[in-house]
Amino acid sequence: MDSLCQTVWVISSFLLFLFDQGTDALTALLFFLDGHYLEGVLTALLIFTPGMAACMLELRDMWRGKGNILKAIVYLVMCPLWALLTHLYSVFNKQWQSKALMLKTMEGFLCAAPQLVLQLSFWMRGTLTTPMEMILADQFNVTKQSGDVNMTIFGRDFDSNERYWFGIAQFLSILISFISVFSSVIYFNRLEANSVRSVGKLCLGIPFFFLTIVYRSVGLALLLCFLRWWSSIIIFLLFFTTVLTALCIGDRFGRSCLYGIWSLLAPVGYSRDPVSPLGYYSIQSLDILEIEELSQPQVVQDGQRSSYFLTSHMLSSLLILFPSLAILTVLVHRAQVISSLTISTTSIFPTSYISMVFLPTLGLCLAVSLLLVRPFLSADCTKGEAKKGNILV
Numbered sequence: 001m002d003s004l005c006q007t008v009w010v011i012s013s014f015l016l017f018l019f020d021q022g023t024d025a026l027t028a029l030l031f032f033l034d035g036h037y038l039e040g041v042l043t044a045l046l047i048f049t050p051g052m053a054a055c056m057l058e059l060r061d062m063w064r065g066k067g068n069i070l071k072a073i074v075y076l077v078m079c080p081l082w083a084l085l086t087h088l089y090s091v092f093n094k095q096w097q098s099k100a101l102m103l104k105t106m107e108g109f110l111c112a113a114p115q116l117v118l119q120l121s122f123w124m125r126g127t128l129t130t131p132m133e134m135i136l137a138d139q140f141n142v143t144k145q146s147g148d149v150n151m152t153i154f155g156r157d158f159d160s161n162e163r164y165w166f167g168i169a170q171f172l173s174i175l176i177s178f179i180s181v182f183s184s185v186i187y188f189n190r191l192e193a194n195s196v197r198s199v200g201k202l203c204l205g206i207p208f209f210f211l212t213i214v215y216r217s218v219g220l221a222l223l224l225c226f227l228r229w230w231s232s233i234i235i236f237l238l239f240f241t242t243v244l245t246a247l248c249i250g251d252r253f254g255r256s257c258l259y260g261i262w263s264l265l266a267p268v269g270y271s272r273d274p275v276s277p278l279g280y281y282s283i284q285s286l287d288i289l290e291i292e293e294l295s296q297p298q299v300v301q302d303g304q305r306s307s308y309f310l311t312s313h314m315l316s317s318l319l320i321l322f323p324s325l326a327i328l329t330v331l332v333h334r335a336q337v338i339s340s341l342t343i344s345t346t347s348i349f350p351t352s353y354i355s356m357v358f359l360p361t362l363g364l365c366l367a368v369s370l371l372l373v374r375p376f377l378s379a380d381c382t383k384g385e386a387k388k389g390n391i392l393v
Contacts, residue, residue: 003094009187010097013104014087020112020180021047021080023173027119030129030170033151039127042118049110050103051079083107101187108184109262113217116177116265120221123174126348131167134160136348178213185209185266201379208372209266212317215365216265219321222358226332226344234324238264238316245312249305250274263313270309310373317366325362329354 024047031040054075061067074082083103090096122128128136130151151158151166158166186209223231239260246256251274259269332351335343345351 006094006097007091010087010090010100013101013183014084016176016180016183017080017083017087017104017107020107020173020176023169023176024111024115026166027129027170027173029153030131030166033153034129036127036129039122043115046111046115046118048076048079049114050083050107051076053106053110054079054103079103105184105188108180109188109268112177112180112184113262113265116174116181116217117220117224119174119177120217121224124221124225124347124349125344126346128348129167129170131163131165132170133167134164135167135171178217181213181217181265182210185213185268188262188268189271201376204372204376204379208369208376211365211369211372212266212313215317215362215369216321218358219325219362220264222354223324223328225347226328228344234320235264237320241312241316241320245309249308267310267313270306270313306377310377314370314373318370322363322366325359329359 024043028040028043028047031037031043055072058067058072058075059069062069062072083100086096086100086103090100123132151163186205189205189209220231220235223234227234242263243256243260246259246269247253251259251269255269255274262268331341331343332345332354335341335345336351
């Protein structure tokens with residue numbers, strides 16, 4: 001039964017990876033065709049970030065005498081294709097399933113998560129492709145440009161009806177990126193926590209992670225939309241807070257930085273022991289890893305580690321991101337009155353929506369997440385652990 005569930009999960013991971021990468025590649029192509037070169041370059045670069053990470057890990061293994069430089073180059077140049085082939089091969093060879101799922105997890109955290117925030121910010125700013133303009137022209141403040149001119153892709157002309165489906169695919173890229181991030185967070189935290197099979201933790205974890213991803217992705221997209229490059233200060237503070245917390249609870253610097261990047265939208269790595277492997281390793285070293293894991297003393301998962309990590313993540317959302325959104329709301333409204341205030345007010349929606357729709361909705365998401373985090377940690381603790389915490393967790 002477990003083998004069947006693992007195979008179903010691998011096939012689902014393969015389809016999600018295929019659609020996510022495919023729609024992102026189409027979005028990048030549409031940006032280039034419409035002359036949005038910077039947006040197209042950023043979208044295309046994010047597609048290759050998992051390959052860059054896999055290449056660095058292979059180079060690390062080569063430094064330790066296990067990796068291969070040619071394999072590292074293949075990861076860098078052909079990571080999306082390699083990941084898809086790994087998924088297909090793992091259906092018939094169970095030994096490769098953990099690596100295939102880890103490649104999908106890396107894609108979710110390193111590609112889908114920043115892609116979700118980036119594409120949302122482009123949409124909010126009004127930097128749209130012609131097919132997306134056709135979809136949003138009637139609902140938002142969008143002016144259709146060259147609506148009757150055919151689009152030529154690789155020598156073939158597409159009329160307005162066919163371009164409409166391109167816009168649907170670009171819209172789906174945002175939705176699929178969200179699903180990809182959400183599934184990666186659920187899978188990776190399930191991979192780490194042995195008690196995740198309990199129904200209580202799953203029922204509490206799904207709304208907690210869902211609301212946390214919605215709050216952070218929309219909040220960061222708003223900051224990128226109006227503050228542009230100045231929003232990098234807020235992003236760095238969120239990253240630095242997670243890195244500092246991970247260092248204080250025993251993780252090494254490299255792993256702390258990894259958790260800092262992966263936890264920008266949702267907490268990741270809070271229940272993993274600092275000395276346990278992440279799950280990405282060469283297939284040839286599986287037997288060595290199993291012997292090493294058996295020879296190492298079993299470390300009991302400490303509930304305080306999860307408590308510190310989740311508390312830090314929620315406090316950064318409460319004390320860093322939400323005040324930044326409140327200040328952003330004030331600055332945008334003041335910039336409409338004071339012309340000397342150099343704050344962008346260009347958006348696809350009326351700026352009054354920031355204070356009337358976005359801020360209350362995001363505040364509600366944050367409030368519900370704060371209410372769910374303590375019972376979620378209690379369900380996450382293994383049987384017999386002392387559930388010591390603080391005012392939040």
